[in-house]
Amino acid sequence: xxxxxxxxxxxxxxxxxxxxxxxxxxxxxxxxxxxxxxxxxxxxxxxxxxxxxxxxxxxxxxxxxxxxxxxxxxxxxxxxxxxxxxxxxxxxxxxxxxxxxxxxxxxxxxxxxxxxxxxxxxxxxxxxxxxxxxxxxxxxxxxxxxxxxxxxxxxxxxxxxxxxxxxxxxxxxxxxxxxxxxxxxxxxxxxxxxxxxx
Amino acid sequence: xxxxxxxxxxxxxxxxxxxxxxxxxxxxxxxxxxxxxxxxxxxxxxxxxxxxxxxxxxxxxxxxxxxxxxxxxxxxxxxxxxxxxxxxxxxxxxxxxxxxxxxxxxxxxxxxxxxxxxxxxxxxxxxxxxxxxxxxxxxxxxxxxxxxxxxxxxxxxxxxxxxxxxxxxxxxxxxxxxxxxxxxxxxxxxxxxxxxxxxxxxxxxxxxxxxxxxxxxxxxxxxxxxxxxxxxxxxxxxxxxxxxxxxxxxxxxxxxxxxxxxxxxxxxxxxxxxxxxxxxxxxxxxxxxxxxxxxxxxxxxxxxxxxxxxxxxxxxxxxxxxxxxxxxxxxxxxxxxxxxxxxxxxxxxxxxxxxxxxxxxxxxxxxxxxxxxxxxxxxx
Numbered sequence: 390x391x392x393x394x395x396x397x398x399x400x401x402x403x404x405x406x407x408x409x410x411x412x413x414x415x416x417x418x419x420x421x422x423x424x425x426x427x428x429x430x431x432x433x434x435x436x437x438x439x440x441x442x443x444x445x446x447x448x449x450x451x452x453x454x455x456x457x458x459x460x461x462x463x464x465x466x467x468x469x470x471x472x473x474x475x476x477x478x479x480x481x482x483x484x485x486x487x488x489x490x491x492x493x494x495x496x497x498x499x500x501x502x503x504x505x506x507x508x509x510x511x512x513x514x515x516x517x518x519x520x521x522x523x524x525x526x527x528x529x530x531x532x533x534x535x536x537x538x539x540x541x542x543x544x545x546x547x548x549x550x551x552x553x554x555x556x557x558x559x560x561x562x563x564x565x566x567x568x569x570x571x572x573x574x575x576x577x578x579x580x581x582x583x584x585x586x587x
Numbered sequence: 588x589x590x591x592x593x594x595x596x597x598x599x600x601x602x603x604x605x606x607x608x609x610x611x612x613x614x615x616x617x618x619x620x621x622x623x624x625x626x627x628x629x630x631x632x633x634x635x636x637x638x639x640x641x642x643x644x645x646x647x648x649x650x651x652x653x654x655x656x657x658x659x660x661x662x663x664x665x666x667x668x669x670x671x672x673x674x675x676x677x678x679x680x681x682x683x684x685x686x687x688x689x690x691x692x693x694x695x696x697x698x699x700x701x702x703x704x705x706x707x708x709x710x711x712x713x714x715x716x717x718x719x720x721x722x723x724x725x726x727x728x729x730x731x732x733x734x735x736x737x738x739x740x741x742x743x744x745x746x747x748x749x750x751x752x753x754x755x756x757x758x759x760x761x762x763x764x765x766x767x768x769x770x771x772x773x774x775x776x777x778x779x780x781x782x783x784x785x786x787x788x789x790x791x792x793x794x795x796x797x798x799x800x801x802x803x804x805x806x807x808x809x810x811x812x813x814x815x816x817x818x819x820x821x822x823x824x825x826x827x828x829x830x831x832x833x834x835x836x837x838x839x840x841x842x843x844x845x846x847x848x849x850x851x852x853x854x855x856x857x858x859x860x861x862x863x864x865x866x867x868x869x870x871x872x873x874x875x876x877x878x879x880x881x882x883x884x885x886x887x888x889x890x891x892x893x894x895x896x897x898x899x900x901x902x903x904x905x906x907x908x909x910x911x912x913x914x915x916x917x918x919x920x921x922x923x924x925x926x927x928x929x930x931x932x933x934x935x936x937x938x939x940x941x942x943x944x945x946x947x948x949x950x951x952x953x954x955x956x957x958x959x960x961x962x963x964x965x966x967x
Binding site for chain 1 (some may be wrong): 900915919920923924926928929930931932933949952953955957959960966
């Protein structure tokens with residue numbers, strides 16, 4: 390079983406109604422359906438991924454996240470998921486608020502631009518970092534809004550978004566003593582469980 | 588004649604006579620009525636693999652295969668129905684029905700009214716999508732089909748599939764709504780009204796009694812078809828297909844019909860007026876106009892879909908401006924709000940509303956994948 394799916398699943402209650410933004414081939418939804426009786430929909434714009442979802446029997450809705458989430462009613466989901474997609478969104482802060490409008494809670498994951506390898510490349514070579522978790526050239530990347538864990542947490546704090554839980558991990562989705570001690574330096578990705586301000 | 592391996596081959600239309608009264612939504616009663624239909628593939632032992640195909644405005648029951656060895660063309664959706672095709676007749680028992688009020692075999696304006704012993708003509712009672720769905724359900728009863736594996740339709744056909752999920756929730760496992768809308772827009776109705784006026788103002792129409800005078804409102808029906816046809820295509824599709832090509836290639840030789848697009852529309856008009864009944868056309872455009880299942884639910888589509896138990900596939904086409912992707916989105920959003928299972932996608936196509944009849948690669952891939960998934964669940 391894929392470790393990232395397992396981690397995300399740990400954040401989700403059984404029987405929850407979820408919306409998976411940028412659901413890809415629908416693996417997570419399929420897994421959540423089987424393992425936790427979770428229902429809901431995947432949102433995807435890539436046509437091949439949509440077909441992959443259909444072949445899995447996953448409910449997929451073609452929709453471009455940059456058009457926002459107005460089409461979904463307020464409070465209509467228990468959990469809204471956004472895995473490894475936040476950095477590719479036109480207005481990530483607006484999307485986060487919309488996610489917390491339509492869902493009671495959210496799970497957000499994204500690659501950490503504050504990882505030491507990124508910092509090192511920028512400092513030593515003076516060039517935009519290319520790493521395993523950020524493989525694109527600057528001119529040809531879908532990742533238009535990269536940030537570090539600190540940046541993200543600052544946005545949450547300023548915008549009244551409550552961080553309920555956080556799991557920071559390496560590329561294989563494991564944590565370790567270094568990551569625990571210096572997450573923003575050694576973590577490559579993080580799973581945030583977010584809620585509305587109390 | 589040898590048919591391609593993926594053709595259902597020679598098919599024979601069938602007729603079922605119903606002797607029980609059918610009370611229509613209008614309150615009027617059809618006492619003797621019949622439906623023309625075709626079937627392809629084999630019904631399995633558990634009678635669970637039936638698929639119903641609902642046709643659009645100018646369609647009929649002949650959806651696939653050939654009636655005679657000399658037929659120039661197969662049924663209207665032959666590209667989608669057959670062995671190994673998206674609606675695979677190796678897997679499914681496919682039923683295609685001509686709707687009441689049509690003019691291709693089922694009871695309609697060209698039939699004899701048993702009370703007057705005369706052709707119904709303009710006096711054929713108004714029917715609705717709801718009536719059609721009821722008549723189809725009665726045919727399903729006759730064929731011993733309790734539940735359809737899928738009910739599939741494009742355009743007006745999609746509206747029937749949608750109505751099925753509302754009226755007979757437990758009889759539809761999957762509904763496939765293609766280039767559909769929850770109700771017509773004012774613009775849609777406007778086009779239909781112009782079409783109807785074109786027909787009724789043809790001097791040969793004689794208030795719908797043309798058959799009594801041995802004439803046919805060819806001109807009016809032709810204009811209605813031309814108008815309809817333009818709304819089925821897109822600006823780009825017409826530009827690509829015809830551009831400003833001249834028939835003679837020389838403006839100095841200009842005749843009445845000079846542009847290719849004119850000639851094409853004239854051809855469409857002529858062939859349509861030969862194969863379609865004017866009263867039927869008026870009747871069916873009215874069916875379109877009045878379709879609005881949410882009306883009985885305080886105009887709330889979400890409440891209207893609450894009782895549905897089907898899973899839905901909703902497909903639209905980028906350049907369809909008759910029932911645009913936005914209209915499909917209304918259905919999808921209501922289904923999501925009503926907590927229904929739904930898959931939806933928009934297909935890139937330059938061909939406008941007509942796309943739903945064309946074998947577009949991605950469209951057929953989606954349909955095939957979805958139908959295969961239904962079949963996998965069926966044999967589980």
